[in-house]
Amino acid sequence: MPSLNMRRSWRSVRRLRLGMPLRSVLSSLPPPKKIPRTIENTRELDETVCRPDDEELFAGNDADEFSSILKYGHTPKVLITTCRYNSTRGPAFISELLSVIPNAHYYKRGTYDLKKIVEYANNNDFSSIIVVHTNRREPDALLIIGLPDGPTAHFKLSRLVLRKDIKNHGNPTSHEPELVLNNFTTRLGHRVGRLIQSLFPQNPDFHGRRVVTFHNQRDFIFFRHHRYIFETKATKQTDSKSKKTKDVTDENISQEKVIARLQECGPRFTLKLISLQHGTFDSKGGEYEWVHKPEMDTSRRRFFL
Template identity: 85%
Template sequence: MKDLLPSAIKNKEKRSEVHAKLKHQKKLEKKKKAKVREAAEKQALELGEEPPARPIPRTIENTRELDETVCKPDDEELFAGNDADEFSCILKEERTPKVLITTSRFHSSRGPAFIDELISVIPNAHYHKRGTYDLKKIVEYANNKDFTSIIVVHTNRREPDALLVIGLPSGPTAHFKLSKLVLRKDIKNHGNPTNHQPELVFNNFTTRLGHRIGRLIQSLFPQDPNFRGRRVVTFHNQRDFIFFRHHRYIFETKESKEPQSKGKGKKEEAKTQEKVITRLQECGPRFTLKLISLQHGTFDTKGGEYEWTHKPEMDTSRRRFFL
């Protein structure tokens, strides 16, 4: 009877009973294990030994499929490729980025609000009305006006749902799905950003494709952050989703007082002890991007060549990531 799986029992009442029992047992076992580990750690601490290494939990990220395209820090071809790519003149500060933001043909409600916030995030961004122009015409116009990138916010059912980032004049076109958009006013205790140039944080863009996407996004921002502004824009990649966050931070020095009961001899020390604490305030907006395709050259749906497109046959493993 003990080996019987609860799912094999047909009577529901009995099944849930057995299941609950099993669950309870497991819980007890887990508690026991934790107790043993804690005891061992304590003992080791008392004896002055190194405590036993904590087991690392297996997550999807650290059991990721082996990927040979992950960039290595000593790859000279990678650096030569970086020097030759479309963004290098912006990232080397030879050109100041100038961004044109426009929309899909029809947009309303959260679309314009999102664009307002994007303009406050990206310095030197200009909103142009879409009108009835073709995107190819807009690319041409932006090239003539010395823009370095175009962002197109696509709206569906009055909700922004896609972002198109085009590098100019010849740069790639990235098509992202946009989800989980939270605007500034919906964030509790949000701050209002200043117009200092932000610092940038890019996390986990490891593969060659990720590296390229990272550089594409990086080229939207000026490369000389104004540290007085204490403004930071984060693009965090986790399992191929790119999370966007925008914060203000502050370092505050606080004098912490030692509790009095701990002996009066230390009183002088306690007064001088200063503690630096960091506080974060989110400025918004907050959204998540997922790459759908990366096109070589500017926007061209008919004759375009893709550097990378998502295909359904790539989704055969949960542990395979591309960025």
Template identity: 45%
Template structure:
């Protein structure tokens, strides 16, 4: 009992000592005064910023993931002769030399759901000289054989899972590469957009395909459309690559006073490259130019590393 009493007395003594040590509450410096001080400081900062802005000749680069992108060895400022000749003589060289007109076949899986059928119909309306055929039970390899005989230049196959389209396979014929894209965020046309669709050949914009792999993919997507657009129709199709996701948009443009105006037509979707294969489709014995299947953690080492 004696010990506990002593402890209580000690604590009270401590409290007294502590009270004297605590700083006195400053009544004059209330909240609004502090706020005023802050505003003053901000004004000074702004003035300094303006002065710095006047002195600066080049604007600052914003700090985004794109600007901080990891350097890729295949992005070359001056394209060497070797790559130039490679572009001229590869599978798409004859398209860019305007030697053939693209002719495209669009199919889907065996029993397509309504969403993918609708999607295929709008695709066939956008892509000129394209044909929509139900696949039934034919294999892709036999489709390729008969398409080469009938002089098609590309095949698009829409893959579906859980009642919605989720993949797009593009095969360039007769000996071109095969690419498989993951398809997401698909939005098909509404009633207004369907009405405004015309059959003019669209212009194509390919954005941000910088690396060597990106160049191949961009050329592949570009070669689906005819090289002579109908400028009268004022239709434009865009493949915009941002952080390896390829955004597809379809617009009609118009020149108002001083500035252009856009009106969206057609479906919109996002593509992401899964693999690129040399030669026509061969899932069993084919050789890949580039594939991320099974090595995602090995290749995606950083958030700031992109392949296209």
């Protein structure tokens, strides 16, 4: 049975053939479907949004601090440590980070200063340092330092869910994961995305079916860790040979169908950029590229990543 919109369109064509005015024909047509207004599609205009034909951006990619890993294919080597006063959930979170990031090594912080750790990492060919900061027995911040020339990104960490707390979670394998970065559209977001990309190898092993996702939405970076699962499901199809006779029984024909789904491996957390600093970590004389300030939050439609 034709729908109401199809009836209206047929009537309008019929009226147009009969010589009725175009205005009356257009008034009988259904109105166009409206696009809902969201915060994302009504965001404030930002001049720093990257464009596909931006030659200056691509030229900067060839000369930035991450080009040795992303362009020349060097295997990253990551050092993971904690703050001086560690908590109970800190080691559990670090052990899961070690399973997410390939070629990552954990070193106990002790009483060493962070500048001494940076010097040690440079002497031992590490490409990045991740410092897990804890407060009140809960990890609340991440400090990612690119080596040897920086930059240093300070993130606020929230909504941490460990693997054991995720329902029907899976155990990750040792294969190198596939990295997915979403919605890093501005110059600042592009730089943060390349910093995150420098933590992972650039030749993923697709046989392992591991996927690591950093999804940016409204300047909140959501981290997820999944793996593909291919299952074979048997479906039954009813084939009735004769519908007129009641004595004829239906035959159930079983068919196999391959279904793909995602299984979360954990952990699950959210990051928010606090500051981006030139060079390695220097709390006193460091030069900052970008710092989040309270007056930046006056508009809900202003995003920086």
